[in-house]
Amino acid sequence: MERIALLSDVHGNTTAFDAVLRDIDSRGITTIVNLGDVAGKGPRGSAAVARSRERCAVTVRGNWDDFLPDPATVRDEALTWWYEELTPDDRAWLRGLPLVHHLELSGRRIRLLHASAASVHVRVHFHHTAEEFAGMFATTELTGDGPEPTMVGYGDVHDAYVETFESRTLFNVGSVGNPLDEPTASYVVLEGDPGPNASAPFSLQVVRVPYDVEAEIAVARDLRMPQREAYAVELRTAVYRGLHAERGLRADDV
Numbered sequence: 001m002e003r004i005a006l007l008s009d010v011h012g013n014t015t016a017f018d019a020v021l022r023d024i025d026s027r028g029i030t031t032i033v034n035l036g037d038v039a040g041k042g043p044r045g046s047a048a049v050a051r052s053r054e055r056c057a058v059t060v061r062g063n064w065d066d067f068l069p070d071p072a073t074v075r076d077e078a079l080t081w082w083y084e085e086l087t088p089d090d091r092a093w094l095r096g097l098p099l100v101h102h103l104e105l106s107g108r109r110i111r112l113l114h115a116s117a118a119s120v121h122v123r124v125h126f127h128h129t130a131e132e133f134a135g136m137f138a139t140t141e142l143t144g145d146g147p148e149p150t151m152v153g154y155g156d157v158h159d160a161y162v163e164t165f166e167s168r169t170l171f172n173v174g175s176v177g178n179p180l181d182e183p184t185a186s187y188v189v190l191e192g193d194p195g196p197n198a199s200a201p202f203s204l205q206v207v208r209v210p211y212d213v214e215a216e217i218a219v220a221r222d223l224r225m226p227q228r229e230a231y232a233v234e235l236r237t238a239v240y241r242g243l244h245a246e247r248g249l250r251a252d253d254v
Contacts, residue, residue, distance in 0.1 A: 001201070002105065002194050003027070006112065006173045007187040008035035008155025010052070011064070012042030012082070013177025013235075015219070016185040017051055019211035020176050029189065033101060035155040035173060036062025036114035038094065040082045041231065042177055043220040049090045061097035062114040062156065063121050069094045078226035102146045105190055107198025108169075111149035115156035117142055126159050126172070133163070136170055153188065160186045160206050171204060183238040185209040221254045228254045 005024045010017045024032060034056040039045025041064070052059050067073050068083055069091035075083065086094075099120065103110040116122040116132075117140045124132045136152045139145070151169040159181045160174030174186030186208050193200030213235045220228040230241040232251035239249060 001191055002031070003029045003189055003191045004103065004105075005029045005032045005187055005189055006035060006153055007032065007176050008114070008173045009037040009062070009158055009175035009178055010034070010042075010048045011037055011175070011177040012039050012045035012048050013216055014044045014047045014051065015216035016177045016209075016211045017048055020185050020187055020209050021051070021055060023207065023209045024187070027189070032056045033112060034059040035112060035153070036060050036097070036120070037064045037155065038062070039086060039090070040064040040068050042216070043085075043223045043225045045082055046086050046090050048177075049086065049093060053093065058101045059097055060101055060112060060114055061094070061099055061120060065094040065097055066120050081226050099142050100144065100146065103190070104147075104195055105192030106200040106202035107196050108151050108192065108202060109147045109149045110151045110153060110190070111137075111143065111146065112153045113142070114154060116154070123156060124154070125157050126161050133165065133170060137168055160188075162204060162206070174206070178234060180234070180238050180240050182208070183213065183236060185211055217254060
């Protein structure tokens with residue numbers, strides 16, 4: 001049996017990334033696949049890129065990995081800060097990441113991507129339509145001519161879940177560095193027999209890893225990262241920043 005760790009959406013939060021990597025190591029798992037959005041939103045994108053390059057067998061391109069390294073992108077203060085925090089080599093590596101990766105475990109054909117089969121910029125939430133569910137399994141320009149999947153794993157929405165319908169499973173690995181379902185890092189462990197043996201056992205486990213949220217917020221504060229108040233509230237509460245004002249959420253200590 002082979003075990004593979006799937007993680008996503010580190011977003012420059014190396015405090016959470018290191019905690020997840022320690023948990024993966026403690027389980028004896030040696031193969032890690034990163035589903036993208038390595039940098040941006042958090043204070044240490046370059047360090048997160050270095051860890052992903054060192055530890056992950058594959059990293060696929062996320063929406064932030066796609067637009068952040070592009071100097072032509074219209075930039076505000078925060079985007080400029082996150083862009084300049086990356087090295088030229090970091091940016092070149094992010095731009096060159098593949099859009100999709102395929103696995104086969106216990107006869108399950110598994111497609112791994114960041115956001116959707118349509119684009120890294122097309123979002124599919126937990127509360128999706130039947131058409132959006134079907135679209136994740138479709139063959140598109142992004143997916144290429146890979147095998148028709150029976151399972152699709154993705155990141156992007158920072159909300160871990162598993163859904164099976166008519167023998168097809170869609171799952172989200174959640175977010176390491178910016179979870180928006182509960183304030184603990186998450187990743188997924190797949191276990192199965194490599195290849196087409198459908199009679200072999202298979203498992204999918206969502207793992208939650210607590211980490212030192214306040215230490216990560218302190219890094220953002222010390223580096224004077226833009227949008228650090230919204231970042232702090234998101235890490236502490238797992239509430240998306242677009243909802244902070246209406247809920248009266250603030251972080252006065254950053």
